[in-house]
Every structure is written in structure tokens, then in C-alpha cells.
Amino acid sequence: MSKLAIVYWSGTGNTEMMANLVAEGAKKSGADVTLYSPDEFSQTIIQDYDKIAFGCPSMGSEELEDTEFEPMFSAVESLLKDKTIGLFGSYDWGDGEWMRTWQETCKSDGAVLIDNGVISQDAPDEEASEACRQLGAKLAAA
Ligand SMILES: Cc1cc2nc3c(=O)[nH]c(=O)nc-3n(C[C@H](O)[C@H](O)[C@H](O)COP(=O)(O)O)c2cc1C
Known part of the structure; x- marks a missing residue:
């Protein structure tokens, strides 16, 4: 069975709703899905997965949330090479710049990105x- 980790941070619940919808789609396609908060995910756990969906809203000024999500993401970035990655997150007043930057970061880490990041x-x-x-x-089918 295809194994997928969904790792997300959400302050007011919008990205959490997105995470649950990603999980719904993946499970319907037969994947074994586990949802993680940033403090639960680590350099050890990432080694159990070839496929990961990361979710984080636009925070700061078009940045990843910097207290919990960004430190976790930085810690696992060196292990993203050749992993199949999907990105998603919520925003409000911007134009999605944080997602474009995040995708470029993942590409330069050597990750294989599924589509463009989903933004809401x-x-x-x-x-x-x-x-x-x-x-x-x-992601389930990849
Ligand atoms: C401190 C803070 C900074 C934010 N910075 C941005 C931003 O730079 N660009 C943007 O489009 N939205 C920004 N937002 C809006 C959030 O991305 C938006 O409310 C989003 O829906 C929150 O997702 P969540 O419910 O998963 O926490 C910011 C919100 C907060 C609280």
C-alpha cells in the first residue's frame, strides 16, 4: 500500500481543513495516510516515507510559519532529495508568493513536486x- 505523510501547521484551521481534504483524496485512492503536526515529524520519521504532503499558511511576510513549521521543515530539507512532495496552504491578502518561493526551495532541494502547490x-x-x-x-498514485 502507498504510504503518505501529511505534515501541516494551521493557526486558525484553514490549512487544517486542506490537510483533511488531501487525506480524504489520498485514502480514497488507497493510500495509507498519517497526519503529523510539525513537532511530531522529524529526520527519523521522514525516512519511513517516499511521499509527503506539507501544508503551511502564508505567515510573517509571505513566509512559512516560523516558530513550529519552518524549524521542522529546515531540519528535514536535506532529506527531501528524490522524495515526491505536494505542497498546500491557506493565505489571505497576498498573491501566493510564499507558495512560489516554497516550491522553488523544494525544487532546489531535489524533491519531485506534484503539480503546483494548492493554495486557498x-x-x-x-x-x-x-x-x-x-x-x-x-500523491497516492505517484
Ligand atoms: C501573523 C500573520 C501573518 C500573515 N501573513 C500573510 C501574508 O504575508 N500573506 C497572506 O496572503 N496572508 C497572510 N496571513 C493570512 C493567513 O495566511 C490566513 O489567515 C490563512 O488563512 C491562515 O491559515 P490557517 O487558518 O491555516 O492558520 C497572515 C496571518 C497572520 C496571522
């Missing part, structure tokens, strides 16, 4: 919800 202005509407489910399904 605030809570996911039906279109963003479907994009999250699709991301899960594609």
Missing part, C-alpha cells in the same frame, strides 16, 4: 477543496 484564500471553497482531494489522489 482563507477556508477552501469547493474548487480549492477539489484541488486538495486531487493532490491527495495524485
Whole structure:
């Protein structure tokens, strides 16, 4: 069975809704899915996975959340080479710049990115919800 980790941070619940939709899509496509908060995920656990979905909203000024998510992500970045990665997250007033930067970071780490990161202005509407489910399904099938 295809094994997928979904690692996310969410302050007000929007990215959490996205994480649950990614999980729904992946499970429907037969994946064995485990959701992790940043403090649960580590350099040890990442070695159990070839496929990971990371979720983080745009925080700071078009940045990853810097107290919990970014330190975890920095710690595992050197282990992302050749892993299949999907990114998702919520934003509000920006234009998705944090996601473009994040994708470039993952590419330079040698990760294989599934599509463009899925972004949702605030809570996911039906279109963003479907994009999250699709991301899960594609990761399950990758
Ligand atoms: C401290 C802080 C900084 C933020 N910075 C940005 C930003 O730079 N660009 C943006 O589009 N939204 C920004 N936002 C809005 C959040 O990304 C948005 O509310 C998002 O839906 C939060 O997702 P969550 O519910 O998963 O925490 C910021 C929100 C907070 C609280």
C-alpha cells in the first residue's frame, strides 16, 4: 500500500481543513495516510516515507510559519532529495508568493513536486477543496 505523510501547521484551521481534504483524496485512492503536526515529524520519521504532503499558511511576510513549521521543515530539507512532495496552504491578502518561493526551495532541494502547490484564500471553497482531494489522489498514485 502507498504510504503518505501529511505534515501541516494551521493557526486558525484553514490549512487544517486542506490537510483533511488531501487525506480524504489520498485514502480514497488507497493510500495509507498519517497526519503529523510539525513537532511530531522529524529526520527519523521522514525516512519511513517516499511521499509527503506539507501544508503551511502564508505567515510573517509571505513566509512559512516560523516558530513550529519552518524549524521542522529546515531540519528535514536535506532529506527531501528524490522524495515526491505536494505542497498546500491557506493565505489571505497576498498573491501566493510564499507558495512560489516554497516550491522553488523544494525544487532546489531535489524533491519531485506534484503539480503546483494548492493554495486557498482563507477556508477552501469547493474548487480549492477539489484541488486538495486531487493532490491527495495524485500523491497516492505517484
Ligand atoms: C501573523 C500573520 C501573518 C500573515 N501573513 C500573510 C501574508 O504575508 N500573506 C497572506 O496572503 N496572508 C497572510 N496571513 C493570512 C493567513 O495566511 C490566513 O489567515 C490563512 O488563512 C491562515 O491559515 P490557517 O487558518 O491555516 O492558520 C497572515 C496571518 C497572520 C496571522
